Amino acid sequence: MRIVNSSKIGREAVEKFLTKKAFDEVELSPKVRAANKKIFGEDLSAIEIVRRIVSDVRKFGDAAVIDYTKKIDGVELENFAVELGEIEIDSEIFASLKVAAENIRRFHVEQLPKSWITYRGENSLLGQAVIPLERVGVYVPGGTAAYPSSVLMNIIPAKVAGVREIIMCTPNANKTVLAAAKLAGVDKIFKIGGAQAVAAMAFGTEQIPRVNKIVGPGNIFVTLAKKEVYGHCDIDMLAGPSEILIIADDTANPVYAAADLLSQAEHDPLACSILITTSQTLAEKISAQVDAQLKNLPRREIAAAAIERNGLIVVAETLDEAIDLANFSAPEHLELLIQEPFALLPKIKNAGAIFLGAYSPEPLGDYLAGPNHVLPTGGTAKFFSVLNVETFLKRTSLISYTQKDLLGAAADIIRLAEAEGLHAHAEAIRRREEFS
């Protein structure tokens, strides 16, 4: 695994390495482009394809969903719904899914905010109501990325928030995914995928109910479709390939560090595994460990491609520089394999989730600890949050004034309204003065 030295190549060069492509700069492979050219009759970009699909589903509903599902997925569908009653439960994995579900539920219950009120003036009151969304849609991707753990991570927080109806769309309705959805409390499942599924949930069709928010990861077409429908409903975030960044000092165990870098790399050839350390010796040991451990992995081709493409060990001059670089990178997963991780915590400004110490490896968070594993990627941890119960709640202000308190505020309101030229605003206050 490649090692670069910040003092040699300079901070700017390191930052360049850590700069990720934006979600809309990802290029389609020649194979995908050729397949799409066959379907659409011309060589369209991903966003052009998505705009066409979303617009057609918005206009033509199920007819467009059926048409694109046939053309793109090669599947002939009439009825999208999966019968929940028929879903069977695989007992062995199910026991572990239940442990995970319980931990996820417990953590997200602790996250629940409360509606509150606060008093003003003599007998007036302000407040903030926290109200669950009525209906949300969970997208679960097909292919190798169809993870039952993600199903739990998306549905359980919505359930905890009090969402009345949770629907799920997936092109890959495999047994474990369906069992996880049932366990988590899904209300309806539809076996459709891609941009057409996203559009169907955003606008509603004959078979698919319209939702208030769409959550869950997907490929580039799903991601671009989520952006396209944003505003017609809300979405959780725009997510891309997975990432880990590890900060390690010379107390770190190179075997653990290498294993954690690889656990991320096996996700996707585009996954990103970065380690920043102050120790050149450790850097070399970890690099060797990555090469050694890689050999025995079943998914070594994917992991090797990711390490080759986006893997990097940075030797920083100080721990503070390492933290600065981590904040610059804003990784999805940040592991602190250092002697006193909590001492550094207040300095961490940008990360999706922070794993503190040698015994908090990322897979603990992926599967079992309880906090969500749906996390901002591609540097968006600078502004997006981990999926949480807030994702499924909205806030409404409450204002209740007494006549006396309103009259006390009247002069200021009238002055401000008139300064803005909004005389009817001032008038609505004056009318309350006259009639009092």
Place this chain on the structure above:
Amino acid sequence: MRIVNSSKIGREAVEKFLTKKAFDEVELSPKVRAANKKIFGEDLSAIEIVRRIVSDVRKFGDAAVIDYTKKIDGVELENFAVELGEIEIDSEIFASLKVAAENIRRFHVEQLPKSWITYRGENSLLGQAVIPLERVGVYVPGGTAAYPSSVLMNIIPAKVAGVREIIMCTPNANKTVLAAAKLAGVDKIFKIGGAQAVAAMAFGTEQIPRVNKIVGPGNIFVTLAKKEVYGHCDIDMLAGPSEILIIADDTANPVYAAADLLSQAEHDPLACSILITTSQTLAEKISAQVDAQLKNLPRREIAAAAIERNGLIVVAETLDEAIDLANFSAPEHLELLIQEPFALLPKIKNAGAIFLGAYSPEPLGDYLAGPNHVLPTGGTAKFFSVLNVETFLKRTSLISYTQKDLLGAAADIIRLAEAEGLHAHAEAIRRREEFS
């Protein structure tokens, strides 16, 4: 003002009246289209214009900002910055702005969530860190919509949240707007506007620093630009014309109700003023009051156009039907002019802000009470929140396990990882077993 009767025209017909156009269905006026045709050389839709501007600013930075500012706003600019030191303060309005600012600050401080930790297993810990965004951009529109009160409402919550740098862009750097920004604690002001200002903040240019989130209302071009840059940074919401919906029973004062409907109508010919009541008599009185009060308003042309276009009094059969219709409409502002407003509160699911009782008219919330007046419009209160301190914060998970607790969880993690085919994930756990 027009009255419709739910029992006569039927619930569906009423719902159709209450259904708003989506933000991307708004059509440009012939005048605006002609002006844009001159600038762009062809008859482009609003979204095509915005995509072109955003793409140019992303590629060419300040050169594109300067070029579009000249072409669209007719202003030749080299230096965008406003000198904060030179901003003077208008003493009379300023006193009222200060009262407003203090109330806004106080309410938003009460909103502040805390980072927290929770214990697990023997000596393990999970948590949620709440971290302010580093830099945000506030957009303040020009024209008649340049409101100092909006400047306070956007900047103060960011300041309370702990945002390190707050920049503001406005094409209309008038004295009161600048004074309000200074009072609220803005760090930098730039006198640019439109889609080019939004793009400049999202991608950064030579003069404009790149921000993590853009907040604040604007015209259709600004709104579409916010959607276009979403994902490169976060945005607050996609906002359209302002709205009020009043639920009134026969205890309501028709003079107050009419004044409140008009205070919304004076904003914009596209503003929406709806009243739902169970009393036919009240409906008629309010309708007459609206016509009477309208005559004396300085902005009567705008208000009359809005009432004509989007004004409606609905006579519902029951208070429950009135509430159902309000939830269907999901208004920006909801006034409850009824005898026991708090008795209905739990039934309200969708509204930006709720004003309870006769002495809580909307302008109280617009200017002075303290809760934010930046609210979701166009039915998006079904999924978007009022602007609040959370708008400027993000959530990061914390995971810290001890060796013993990790080993206790190991079997479940390994089973789930292997069921998903992610053996390197399982391996990262196993390595901790071996070395322990």
